[in-house]
Amino acid sequence: MDDQRYTIHCDECGIGHCRPISTPYLLKLGKHMMVMPDSPAYACDICGNRFFDEGFLDGVHYLLEQAAADSRRQARRRQAPRPEPTAMPHARRSR
Numbered sequence: 001m002d003d004q005r006y007t008i009h010c011d012e013c014g015i016g017h018c019r020p021i022s023t024p025y026l027l028k029l030g031k032h033m034m035v036m037p038d039s040p041a042y043a044c045d046i047c048g049n050r051f052f053d054e055g056f057l058d059g060v061h062y063l064l065e066q067a068a069a070d071s072r073r074q075a076r077r078r079q080a081p082r083p084e085p086t087a088m089p090h091a092r093r094s095r
């Protein structure tokens with residue numbers, strides 16, 4: 001491939017070019033491992049340095065935050081409401 005538009009200069013070795021590849025993205029979530037097959041990434045043709053596409057990572061992290069917020073909300077609904085210690089009771093009145 002000689003598509004120069006998508007080659008990125010390698011920060012790791014400084015001489016290689018990183019070419020788009022697709023590779024599984026592994027993400028550890030507590031006890032669980034999440035795998036996203038065929039994730040957009042780049043690999044250096046000299047040193048083999050690999051990194052994932054930033055836009056892809058942003059998207060994944062955004063979705064994970066949404067999912068985490070959703071599951072927290074659902075967990076709260078499912079459990080009997082526990083009295084939580086009220087943190088900083090004066091925080092809202094401080095203005």
Ligand SMILES: [Zn+2]
Nearest residue numbers: 010013016044
């Ligand atoms: Zn490199």
